[in-house]
Amino acid sequence: MPCTPPEPDLSDHPFAIHMATESYVSPYERRWLAWVKKAEKLLGHSIDGDQDRDGYSLDGAHDAFADGLTIEEYVQEVRTGRDEPDDACTDPSGHEWAYSGTAYGGDDDSYFGEGRCYCVHCGADGDA
Numbered sequence: 001m002p003c004t005p006p007e008p009d010l011s012d013h014p015f016a017i018h019m020a021t022e023s024y025v026s027p028y029e030r031r032w033l034a035w036v037k038k039a040e041k042l043l044g045h046s047i048d049g050d051q052d053r054d055g056y057s058l059d060g061a062h063d064a065f066a067d068g069l070t071i072e073e074y075v076q077e078v079r080t081g082r083d084e085p086d087d088a089c090t091d092p093s094g095h096e097w098a099y100s101g102t103a104y105g106g107d108d109d110s111y112f113g114e115g116r117c118y119c120v121h122c123g124a125d126g127d128a
């Protein structure tokens with residue numbers, strides 16, 4: 001009768017047990033998730049946005065987190081970024097330009113009746 005050695009049973013080996021624990025979250029990841037959660041709570045919305053369009057994103061938030069910013073500092077940064085008068089419109093769809101001139105039915109006869117160009121939502125100056 002041939003003698004075959006028994007297969008070693010590794011199921012009780014610590015390494016096997018570790019591999020079976022799929023839901024392992026590293027302390028770093030745990031800290032990051034808690035950070036995001038609190039930042040979202042303070043901002044009142046998800047931070048999974050478009051960095052260029054919304055001024056915030058998960059990537060941007062992670063950069064801030066990795067840079068050691070506190071949640072409050074990051075939230076402040078997102079808010080300040082959004083209030084930037086530069087090119088942001090109060091309307092989510094963006095600026096909608098109109099003319100105040102008489103040529104467009106307005107009462108402004110400056111610039112040969114064209115008046116000034118302005119945003120109908122936030123009043124931003126389109127000529128600036």
Ligand SMILES: [Zn+2]
Nearest residue numbers: 089095119122
């Ligand atoms: Zn606007």
